[in-house]
Amino acid sequence: MVIFLTLGLVWLIIELVRVFLLWKKNRRALSALVKSQEELGYLSFIFSEVFAQKYPVEVIFPKLLNRLRESLGWTYHSIFRLDEERQLMIVRFTGYLPDWYMEKFSTKVLVKVGDAAIGRAVSTSQPVIINASIVDPRFKSVTQVAQQTGYKSLTCCPMIGRLKVYGGFCAYSQYENIFTLHDSQFLLTCAYLYGAILETILLQEYLKKKDK
Amino acid sequence: MMYLIGAFLAVSIITLEIILFQKRSFYKKNVSLIHRLNKNLEILKALSFLTSSKASSLSEDLQQLAIYFSPQDLYQDFTVVLLKDTGKGIKGVLRYHYNQSLESKPEIKEDSTLTKAEDCYLNKIENNFSVVGDSSSSVYPLAALFPLRYSSQNWGVLMVFATNDFSKQDLDFLKAVSGVVVLLLKKFEFRQSLTDGEQVAGVDQEW
Numbered sequence: 001m002v003i004f005l006t007l008g009l010v011w012l013i014i015e016l017v018r019v020f021l022l023w024k025k026n027r028r029a030l031s032a033l034v035k036s037q038e039e040l041g042y043l044s045f046i047f048s049e050v051f052a053q054k055y056p057v058e059v060i061f062p063k064l065l066n067r068l069r070e071s072l073g074w075t076y077h078s079i080f081r082l083d084e085e086r087q088l089m090i091v092r093f094t095g096y097l098p099d100w101y102m103e104k105f106s107t108k109v110l111v112k113v114g115d116a117a118i119g120r121a122v123s124t125s126q127p128v129i130i131n132a133s134i135v136d137p138r139f140k141s142v143t144q145v146a147q148q149t150g151y152k153s154l155t156c157c158p159m160i161g162r163l164k165v166y167g168g169f170c171a172y173s174q175y176e177n178i179f180t181l182h183d184s185q186f187l188l189t190c191a192y193l194y195g196a197i198l199e200t201i202l203l204q205e206y207l208k209k210k211d212k
Numbered sequence: 213m214m215y216l217i218g219a220f221l222a223v224s225i226i227t228l229e230i231i232l233f234q235k236r237s238f239y240k241k242n243v244s245l246i247h248r249l250n251k252n253l254e255i256l257k258a259l260s261f262l263t264s265s266k267a268s269s270l271s272e273d274l275q276q277l278a279i280y281f282s283p284q285d286l287y288q289d290f291t292v293v294l295l296k297d298t299g300k301g302i303k304g305v306l307r308y309h310y311n312q313s314l315e316s317k318p319e320i321k322e323d324s325t326l327t328k329a330e331d332c333y334l335n336k337i338e339n340n341f342s343v344v345g346d347s348s349s350s351v352y353p354l355a356a357l358f359p360l361r362y363s364s365q366n367w368g369v370l371m372v373f374a375t376n377d378f379s380k381q382d383l384d385f386l387k388a389v390s391g392v393v394v395l396l397l398k399k400f401e402f403r404q405s406l407t408d409g410e411q412v413a414g415v416d417q418e419w
Contacts, residue, residue: 008221029242036249044384047391054363189257196263206414
């Protein structure tokens with residue numbers, strides 16, 4: 001009897017451990033599921049909202065940035081325009097960043113192509129992930145801005161269309177080590193779509209002018 | 213006393229086994245759903261690169277698009293139907309079907325399945341999408357239809373056939389795919405309407 005009870009207890013403990021491990025796996029799986037759903041929902045939003053009505057650039061991009069924060073939770077965002085002649089990056093739109101940021105980086109301090117995270121992303125046509133902006137020795141200028149604005153990690157992606165590179169897009173988080181490889185790929189997809197949308201709007205405007 | 217403890221343990225173990233079984237099936241469901249969603253996302257990521265492709269014709273891009281919709285894979289079939297307003301009603305003019313070239317079936321009117329779906333599309337043109345059952349087809353009982361339009365401009369419809377119900381995630385995914393198709397159509401419209409030089413001048417405008 002004692003042997004049976006001991007075996008039963010051991011079995012019970014093993015089962016409990018298995019249930020616990022399964023529960024942990026499930027939690028991870030569920031959070032991944034929710035994230036995938038939100039990402040799909042955001043991409044679907046881009047098309048349903050943007051194409052249902054034709055908005056000007058000034059309306060579309062703030063709308064897209066706001067929805068990105070609502071859906072996926074990254075704290076701040078910015079879109080930079082590439083000035084091809086001067087090879088400079090100029091802030092065009094921001095999402096939830098302080099007003100001085102827009103003022104400073106659109107008029108006073110212009111990032112050169114190849115410099116800082118956004119300049120690097122545009123010059124290499126690859127996303128740049130900085131998961132510890134305060135201590136990352138590669139980007140001292142980013143460290144200074146991060147201290148002022150309060151973000152701790154960022155990912156920058158180039159906005160590329162069929163005809164040319166239009167600029168760059170950055171997402172920032174107030175937490176460290178938040179951006180995964182999957183996130184950077186997703187943001188790159190968004191940046192490509194932003195580039196395609198921008199190109200479509202510019203060509204559509206040109207076509208209208210031509211038809212007049 | 214010993215028997216009581218033994219009975220208690222036995223009941224506990226059986227209960228736990230039931231919970232475990234439920235958890236397992238729940239987990240399995242989650243895994244397949246995650247796999248499906250992740251696959252959808254991967255396809256969308258790949259498709260977004262199509263928007264910057266320099267393909268010389270629409271059929272080349274649509275061919276690339278259809279490759280991601282293998283029949284054994286996510287959906288039974290993948291069809292893009294383009295409609296145009298003739299003034300006396302809307303008429304199908306172009307069809308791209310997986311494994312068939314654009315030129316081989318230029319008219320959709322002869323295909324009863326597509327004609328039915330086209331009617332449904334026309335009836336529900338105000339909606340973002342419609343899902344309809346097609347009882348006349350035993351192979352493709354379900355079709356999801358997505359208007360292909362930009363602003364007030366209508367090109368046609370993206371149709372996808374399936375044997376199982378479309379979930380909310382499927383519809384989100386296909387809606388995004390229809391957006392990619394719109395961008396491709398727009399791209400070729402610009403190519404037809406603007407010279408290379410004009411296109412360069414167009415995108416050089418300050419934004």
